[in-house]
Amino acid sequence: MGEIREDMAVEDFLEARPSSYALTKIGNGEYVELWYFSPEGCADAQRSTRTDADDTYGISRMGEMVTLRSVASVQASKRVVQDADITWDQFSFGYKSFIKYISRAGWPVTHVQALLKFFVQLESSRYLQRPNGQATVLTYQARVRRQWMDNIKANNPAEAPIFNIAWINDRLMQEMHAELKDKADAAMQQK
Template structure:
């Protein structure tokens, strides 16, 4: 708290009493005047001086009051800023804390738990990028489970984020499998089964709209029922077509 001590603050003029100039103590100063005249003259003079001192004293008190009010206001402002800063820091800490998603307590666990493709395949699908259908096959999911079991979580690889920055991610999420088979090399039955699994996976991923899902479902339906599949080499032609067309479609999304 700021406090200013003025030389006059030690003696409040409002508390001073006018001396009794009519007393014998002032007889020597009143030579040549009657006691009453001199006393009246000195009283007027003292009163005038004391009034001036009172005004100065009042101004001093006003200045000290304003200084105290300013100091109190600064203290309150500083306290408010500190409180707001702490609140922002707590909000930032809370924002960075991992969030657990809600769940449906009445939902039962299915009798068959689906196998999941690798982190690499899921990361690409979340960004609507192309993956080979092999990643959705039982072989691909088994390879993903084996890689997840044998890979260290402390091993990282470099990936490019959406903002074009280079970021470190677990190597399993940035490295393609060496066992992956090109879509062009699939059999007709493999393409149909894995295409269905692919649709099941993207249906559960965030960001994939009903329109995208329906488009791909219709795409494979028409290929599976195309008249060309009954002709010589027709299935092989359609397998190559779906691989190139789907690859081009994902590139357009990107």
């Protein structure tokens, strides 16, 4: 435990915290939806907080070991919104909070910086000015970030190289934009 600062009071503002589940995921270097880091996700975590006396424990596997963990730290929220379906505000707020928490969790600086560049570039993407632009960018970030995290977890550079996520693949973005346009057109024809 750290030492108490006798000359210091609590700060004027207490930041909203993501759920134990989300913090466990980033602590383990695993993919977790940005929604958990949005105001709605943090509010959900606050509503779901339990006391230690009420907590339920479950079995969790960590590498070769099996441990008992709080169910709150291994159970996803029933209200979670998938990354491709979050609102633009949830994305914008969520990624900033996500970056802060992965830094605190001790992720490698190169990974944190690459993700930050990735998110900042997406926030200023030229696709945002097109019809379905936000949906395109949100779909791109959801799929690409999940693939990046899968490659990191695979830990096999020959089969799943850890690409530089900060490099935006315009051809892939175009394909996703066309896919979403086709879906929107098909939905309009069904009406």
